[in-house]
Structure formats: structure tokens, C-alpha cells
Amino acid sequence: MANRDVGNLRRGPWLEEEDEILTTIVGALGEKHWDALAKQSGLRRSGKSCRLRWMNYLRPNLKHGEITQEEEAIILDLHKQWGSKWSKIAKKLPGRTDNQIKNYWRSHLKKKSEAQEAECFEVTKSNTNQDSAIPLCEGSLDYTGIESCMSGNGGIFGISSSETPEMCSMYALGNDSPYESRISEWISSCCWSNEVKHDEDCMGTYTYPCFCQLGSSSHEESKTHSVWDLWNPIWEMS
DNA sequence: AATAGAGCCAACCGCCACTAA
């Protein structure tokens, strides 16, 4: 990466000497007032650049090694819950920066996650002779499917099976949607019912009877997936 | 050995929120 000086400011990779100066000045002045700190340091760097270098590389207690399997599992799980809230996820992984996690996600986990997402698609062309399958877990939600999947215990929306998909949609998108508070009830009830098999921590994958709509035909089958995959698209839309 | 393509990651950019004047 070539240095690209702009005006009086240096850009591009940091030199060892610059790191030493920045470490010294942050030690003396603290992690604040980055613009003033940058000027006082004599570094030809912007305050933003100094802050970024400190936060992502020089800060004490940062972990520079590889992401562990435990950390990877946490990232995957939290990304399912929160999406690309990297700084929020980073707070749960001491020593890791949001930038590290973001880069790791893009280069290692995105494909893995997408592969898991693909499992959500009801690809049963051979069974139905349909050319296209309707994804129940993607952004364009099929509320009929969701309702059917989730209504066994009242559903996370608080609907009964007699209510319409439109009502389901309305609840999910409304400001006073009850799903957020009901989801924990739903999870706990599912965990202890015969209807849904659960894994060890009750927050991972579930197998539940699922009513699948494929084009004009439909069928019923068992489905194993994370509850968050059903919940997140709704959360993002609300 | 040379080259192309993919993957990785540090750094930058632009936007937004917050705060003080």
C-alpha cells in the first residue's frame, strides 16, 4: 500500500516510529481528544487515523492471534442475533476489535453462514415438480409458512392458527409487537415439549413440523433450523 | 518460473449521533 500523503497529512501504513510516538502520547494524554492529541504528537496523521490505529492495533490487551473456535461460535451466534453490529459483537469478545471480527466474518464465516441459510430453502423440486422453492427464512417472508411453523405453541407472534397471515404480518411489523417478549416463552415451551426437539443450550437449532408452500402446492415436513433465522428478518423489518 | 485470481486485513471514507458553544 503506497503512502498517499494528502496536504500536510500522511496516509497509508503506519511506521514503527509512528506507533511508538502514538503509544507514548496516548499514555500521557489518554484515549480522548484525538484531534488535539494528533496535533500535539507531531504525527502528520488525522485524529481519526490515530484513534483507529490505537483502537485496532496498539491498544493494550488486544489479541492479535487467530480467532479461536469458541470465538467463532460466538461470532456466528451473535451475528445471527444482531446482524452486522460489529462493535456490539466485539464487546462480547474481549481483546478483539470490531474490525477484526468484521474482516473475519467476511473472509471466513460469510460463506459458512450462507450455507446454513441455504438449508432454509425448501428445495424439494423432486417431490413437487416445482421449478422454484419459496424460502421461509429469507427477507421476503412467507408469513403463511412462518405462522404454520410457529403456531404450535401459540407462535412468537402471539397468534392462533385461526388468525390470518395478514394479521401475523401486522403483529410482526407493529410497534407494539409482542414477539420480542414472547420469543423466550416460545423457546422455553418448545424446549420442553415433545413437539420440538432441542439441542443442549435451547438456543441453537430446532426441529419442528413445518408446513411448506411451494408454488401452488404444499406439503408438511420436519425442519431443523435456528430460531434466530426465523426471527431476524422480522426483527430487521420491524 | 511466470502469471492470474482469490483471500486477507489494515486503513480509509462517509454518515450519524452526541455535545458544547
Place this chain on the structure above:
DNA sequence: GTTAGTGGCGGTTGGCTCTAT
């Protein structure tokens, strides 16, 4: 209430390294 300054965040860029051909 408005404006300017600042910090924080997520998305993007681009150079370096590795791997396959």
C-alpha cells in the same frame, strides 16, 4: 434552536500474500 466539532460505527478499498495453473 442552530451550528460546528468530535468520536464512533459500518461499509469499502486496495496492497500484500498465497495458491493454482
